[in-house]
Amino acid sequence: MSSLRHRLKRLERVQAAVQEPFRIIVTGVGRLNLAESRCTRTLSENGGVTEVVWLNGSSNDLSEEELEKFIASFPVQRAGDLRHSDLFPPFKGHSDESDRSPHPTIGRES
Numbered sequence: 379m380s381s382l383r384h385r386l387k388r389l390e391r392v393q394a395a396v397q398e399p400f401r402i403i404v405t406g407v408g409r410l411n412l413a414e415s416r417c418t419r420t421l422s423e424n425g426g427v428t429e430v431v432w433l434n435g436s437s438n439d440l441s442e443e444e445l446e447k448f449i450a451s452f453p454v455q456r457a458g459d460l461r462h463s464d465l466f467p468p469f470k471g472h473s474d475e476s477d478r479s480p481h482p483t484i485g486r487e488s
Contacts, residue, residue: 397425397426399419399428399429401428401429401430402430402431403431403433403437403445404430404433405433405435405436405437406433406435406436407435407436408435408436409435409436410434410435410438410439410440411434412434412448414434415433415448416431416432417429417430417431417448417449417451417452418455419449419453419454420454420455421454421455421457422457427454431445431448431449
């Protein structure tokens with residue numbers, strides 16, 4: 379029985395050490411369109427989760443609860459499983475599938 383108590387205490391310590399995700403939110407201007415918004419959630423080797431949220435439009439009309447629900451709808455991926463297209467989602471108006479970068483000089487060949 380003491381072995382079980384020891385394991386339970388160890389599990390409680392581990393759960394207490396879990397950090398909140400590191401979250402970056404990038405918003406646009408204008409009316410929010412969640413259907414065209416994206417999120418990547420990445421689990422690092424040390425157990426931390428990084429969330430990058432791209433909102434297509436302003437987040438002013440989005441409640442904290444709605445934002446959390448939107449983010450939770452995306453799976454958490456291990457860092458080694460990510461592709462370039464996961465990190466840089468396509469933006470409206472880009473017809474070239476090879477250019478998925480939000481930055482004009484990243485992802486383009488010179």
